[in-house]
Amino acid sequence: xxxxxxxxxxxxxxxxxxxxxxxxxxxxxxxxxxxxxxxxxxxxxxxxxxxxxxxxxxxxxxxxxxxxxxxxxxxxxxxxxxxxxxxxxxxxxxxxxxxxxxxxxxxxxxxxxxxxxxxxxxxxxxxxxxxxxxxxxxxxxxxxxxxxxxxxxxxxxxxxxxxxxxxxxxxxxxxxxxxxxxxxxxxxxxxxxxxxxxxxxxxxxxxxxxxxxxxxxxxxxxxxxxxxxxxxxxxxxxxxxxxxxxxxxxxxxxxxxxxxxxxxxxxxxxxxxxxxxxxxxxxxxxxxxxxxxxxxxxxxxxxxxx
Amino acid sequence: xxxxxxxxxxxxxxxxxxxxxxxxxxxxxxxxxxxxxxxxxxxxxxxxxxxxxxxxxxxxxxxxxxxxxxxxxxxxxxxxxxxxxxxxxxxxxxxxxxxxxxxxxxxxxxxxxxxxxxxxxxxxxxxxxxxxxxxxxxxxxxxxxxxxxxxxxxxxxxxxxxxxxxxxxxxxxxxxxxxxxxxxxxxxxxxxxxxxxxxxxxxxxxxxxxxxxxxxxxxxxxxxxxxxxxxxxxxxxxxxxxxxxxxxxxxxxxxxxxxxxxxxxxxxxxxxxxxxxxxxxxxxxxxxxxxxxxxxxxxxxxxxx
Numbered sequence: 197x198x199x200x201x202x203x204x205x206x207x208x209x210x211x212x213x214x215x216x217x218x219x220x221x222x223x224x225x226x227x228x229x230x231x232x233x234x235x236x237x238x239x240x241x242x243x244x245x246x247x248x249x250x251x252x253x254x255x256x257x258x259x260x261x262x263x264x265x266x267x268x269x270x271x272x273x274x275x276x277x278x279x280x281x282x283x284x285x286x287x288x289x290x291x292x293x294x295x296x297x298x299x300x301x302x303x304x305x306x307x308x309x310x311x312x313x314x315x316x317x318x319x320x321x322x323x324x325x326x327x328x329x330x331x332x333x334x335x336x337x338x339x340x341x342x343x344x345x346x347x348x349x350x351x352x353x354x355x356x357x358x359x360x361x362x363x364x365x366x367x368x369x370x371x372x373x374x375x376x377x378x379x380x381x382x383x384x385x386x387x388x389x390x391x392x393x394x395x396x397x398x399x400x401x402x403x404x405x406x407x408x409x410x411x412x413x414x415x416x417x418x419x420x421x422x423x424x425x426x427x428x429x430x431x432x433x434x435x436x437x438x439x440x441x442x443x444x445x446x447x448x449x450x451x452x453x454x455x456x457x458x459x460x461x462x463x464x465x466x467x468x469x470x471x472x473x474x475x476x477x478x479x480x481x482x483x484x485x486x487x488x489x490x491x492x493x494x495x496x497x498x499x500x501x502x
Numbered sequence: 503x504x505x506x507x508x509x510x511x512x513x514x515x516x517x518x519x520x521x522x523x524x525x526x527x528x529x530x531x532x533x534x535x536x537x538x539x540x541x542x543x544x545x546x547x548x549x550x551x552x553x554x555x556x557x558x559x560x561x562x563x564x565x566x567x568x569x570x571x572x573x574x575x576x577x578x579x580x581x582x583x584x585x586x587x588x589x590x591x592x593x594x595x596x597x598x599x600x601x602x603x604x605x606x607x608x609x610x611x612x613x614x615x616x617x618x619x620x621x622x623x624x625x626x627x628x629x630x631x632x633x634x635x636x637x638x639x640x641x642x643x644x645x646x647x648x649x650x651x652x653x654x655x656x657x658x659x660x661x662x663x664x665x666x667x668x669x670x671x672x673x674x675x676x677x678x679x680x681x682x683x684x685x686x687x688x689x690x691x692x693x694x695x696x697x698x699x700x701x702x703x704x705x706x707x708x709x710x711x712x713x714x715x716x717x718x719x720x721x722x723x724x725x726x727x728x729x730x731x732x733x734x735x736x737x738x739x740x741x742x743x744x745x746x747x748x749x750x751x752x753x754x755x756x757x758x759x760x761x762x763x764x765x766x767x768x769x770x771x772x773x774x775x776x777x778x779x780x781x782x783x784x785x786x787x788x789x790x791x792x793x794x795x796x797x798x799x800x801x802x803x804x805x806x807x
Contacts, residue, residue, distance in 0.1 A: 211647045218659070225663050332795075336787040338739055340746055341780040344766050348773050359770065436652065442747055447766055458747045461658075469662055477651045484650055 200492055208485045215477045219470045220262050224255065271471040274460075282471030285456055292362060293440030293452030300372045301437035304379025305430065311380065312387025313419070319392060327384055334381025340443045343374035347447060360449035371448040375441060379433065386429055390422040397421075424494055431487020435479040535724070538800040545796020548789040555786055559609055562602025570595065570603050571754035579772050588778040591764060600756040601778045607751065608738045608758050608786060611672055615740075616733035618676040620726060623683025630684070631691030642688065649681045657740060661749045668751045675740050683729060690722045724801030731794035735787045742783055758783040 237245075246252040250261045265272065271282035315327035334342075347370060351359035361367050394400060395418055403413045445454035453472060460468035529537070539545055563570065566587065573595030580590040588597035630641040648656070656678035664670035694700060694717070703713050738758075744750035745759025753760065758779050765776025 207643075207646070211650050214647050215651055222659055222663055332788065332791060336735060336791040337784040338742055338762075338780075338787065340742075340762055340766060341784055344762075344769055344776055344780065348769055348776075352770060352773070443743070446747075462748045466662060469658065473655050473659055476655055480652050481650050 201489065204485055204488050208481055211481050212478055215481075216263065216266055216474060217259075219474050220259055223466060223470050224258075266474075271474060272467050274465055274468050282468055282475075285468065286453060286472065286475055289440075289451065289453035289456050290438070292450050293445065293454060294438045296368065296371045296375055296445070296450055296452065297437035297440045298434075299368065300375025301379050301433055303372065304376035305383050305433065307376065308380040308383025309387045309423075309426065311384040313391060315384065315388040316391030316395065316422075317414070319395075324388075327388070331381045331384045331388075334377050335385070338443075339374060339378055339441060340447060342377050343371075343444050343447045346370050346374055360447070362449060362451050367448075367450075371444050371450050374444045374448075375437070379437075383426070383429070386426055387422065390425050391418060394418050394422045424491070427490050427494055428487050431483040431485075431490065432480055433483075434486075435483025436476070439476045439479060531720075531724075535797075535800040539796055542796040542799065544792050545800075548792035548796065551785060551789040552793060555605060555782070555789065556609060559602050559606035562605070563599045566596055566598050568596035568599045570599050570756060579768075579775075581772075582774055582778075589772070589774050591775060592768065597761075597775065597778055601758070601761060601782055604756040604758040604761050604779060605782050605786065607668065607755065608741060608783065611668070611675075611741045612734040612738040612790075614672050615675045615679065615737035616730050618672070619679045619683050619733055619737075620730055622676065622680035623687050624726075626680065627684035627687030627689075628691055631688035631695070634692075638688070642685070645681050645685055649685070653678060653736075654740065654743060657744065658749065661744060666749055666752050668755070671741055671744060671750055675737055679733070679737070679740075683733070686725070686729060687722065690725060691718065694718050694721055728794060728798045728801055731790055731797055735790040735794075738783070738786055738790070758786075 243252070250258055253261075262272075269283070271286070274280045274282060274285065311327045311330070315324040318324045347359055350356050351370060357369055358367050400413060400417050403417050408416075440450070440452040440454035442454040442458050444450070445452045446458045449455070453475075457469070457472045459465075460472070568586075573590060573593055575594045577586070577590050577594040578592055580586050580594075582589040582597075586596050586598065588601055590596055591600070626641065626645075630638045651659075657674045660674035660677055661670065664674060700713060700717055703717055708716070741750060741757060742759030742762065745757040745761075746763045748763070750759050751757050761779035762776060762783065765773075765779055768775045
């Protein structure tokens with residue numbers, strides 16, 4: 197186990213480094229420099245600013261500074277708002293994003309797993325087709341479409357909930373529901389496929405033939421084994437949900453990372469875009485790492501093969 | 503229990519001629535797959551919907567006498583009616599023309615990206631799997647690292663540099679998207695390389711090119727086609743997403759993502775402006791997904807009974 201953890205951890209560090217390096221050189225491949233937008237800037241001021249941010253040094257030195265900053269958890273400055281750092285923007289956005297994302301994910305995953313179990317137990321029955329239909333619909337209709345549908349019918353037509361904004365728990369419901377829709381759809385499918393696979397396996401046949409009751413087989417053998425692959429999906433889902441959804445946040449005016457990312461794209465705020473990209477990637481890589489570890493804990497077979 | 507003795511048994515005899523005859527007409531893999539696909543009603547409906555959508559995407563804009571980039575400013579925000587079938591947008595452009603033109607762009611981008619991804623995937627995965635050893639290890643590590651960056655983030659990183667446009671959207675999604683296909687192809691090649699029929703072919707003296715063309719390629723075709731049908735909707739979604747966050751193709755070129763984004767802004771006053779692009783993109787994605795599922799069931803040899 198120790199070797200396995202170490203290997204995965206090493207790979208994670210390398211991945212983060214590759215992403216950071218790619219990000220850095222991508223940022224420098226963009227034509228123009230961060231200060232070229234300020235036309236009226238006197239050369240002396242420009243020189244001072246360049247010195248302050250090490251922009252006057254060779255690329256490799258800049259890269260060293262960048263990595264040093266990164267190791268201190270500093271993602272740099274915004275191009276558009278000279279006084280704000282990428283960190284402060286991310287930290288401002290994180291609570292709202294995490295609230296909507298985590299709630300939406302938790303609700304979506306639980307409902308999805310529940311629906312998946314129902315579908316698997318009614319394989320080829322009406323409920324199964326219904327669940328699979330909902331799942332395919334939820335997975336193939338883009339999130340901005342169903343977010344807008346919720347917003348229009350529940351917010352505009354029925355006036356049950358506020359259309360957009362961020363003032364209280366009421367404002368959470370629609371974005372969380374939109375977020376959950378996608379997770380419901382995907383987890384219902386994962387769970388169903390996984391259940392069906394386990395239900396056809398030899399040890400389930402054995403359990404049945406030694407006279408265990410249907411419920412005991414399902415709970416003790418099928419559910420436990422079928423949830424193993426689901427765990428691998430939850431780690432990355434957790435990571436991406438914390439950062440929030442670009443689209444859903446813009447639609448409902450949630451002041452989170454996603455919305456602010458879309459805003460920085462619209463304002464060509466490169467350092468912000470790349471800073472957020474880096475932040476998200478690191479979270480996702482971390483999510484994969486955690487889920488790999490969990491997978492190793494839950495399923496000892498994984499550790500055995502190298 | 504009744505006693506068993508020799509008298510109770512008799513030889514049936516064997517007819518050598520009969521045992522050699524083929525009782526059913528032999529059908530090829532593709533005919534078999536097609537037969538199975540035809541039985542799948544959902545997949546067939548999806549196929550018909552797709553064909554209709556494709557026809558509309560090409561014929562749609564020409565059906566109305568309007569231009570996609572200039573509209574009659576006096577005709578702005580018209581609800582759907584006999585003149586403007588899907589209504590008009592905030593500067594009076596006809597939405598029927600724009601939505602179908604956008605659908606055509608989506609189909610074009612979806613197909614190009616999917617094919618480009620598969621070609622890159624075959625090259626990378628094929629080389630990695632065929633050579634094996636150290637090369638394979640390094641090539642797969644690279645895949646693993648690239649693959650751990652979320653797909654849309656990879657696309658956005660490339661789009662930031664390249665700027666918006668149809669070509670750059672395609673390029674960004676191609677560069678970002680081949681990793682999954684490469685891994686899949688490599689797995690296939692590794693598996694097939696060791697198969698008995700490949701060994702048999704080698705023993706019979708077939709050269710490498712014959713093995714690749716006659717044995718390896720036909721055996722991966724099914725999986726490749728399935729992969730293609732799933733890649734298309736994900737590329738269509740990718741474009742819509744980019745258009746939606748303002749990084750997609752350049753205006754005035756309409757894309758379903760841009761149209762949906764404009765529609766969302768107008769949802770409080772003119773919801774029909776979101777309805778048409780949203781329905782068309784949902785139908786496109788649904789139809790491709792359903793067809794893909796049908797094809798997977800039809801082409802995947804593991805499901806054969």
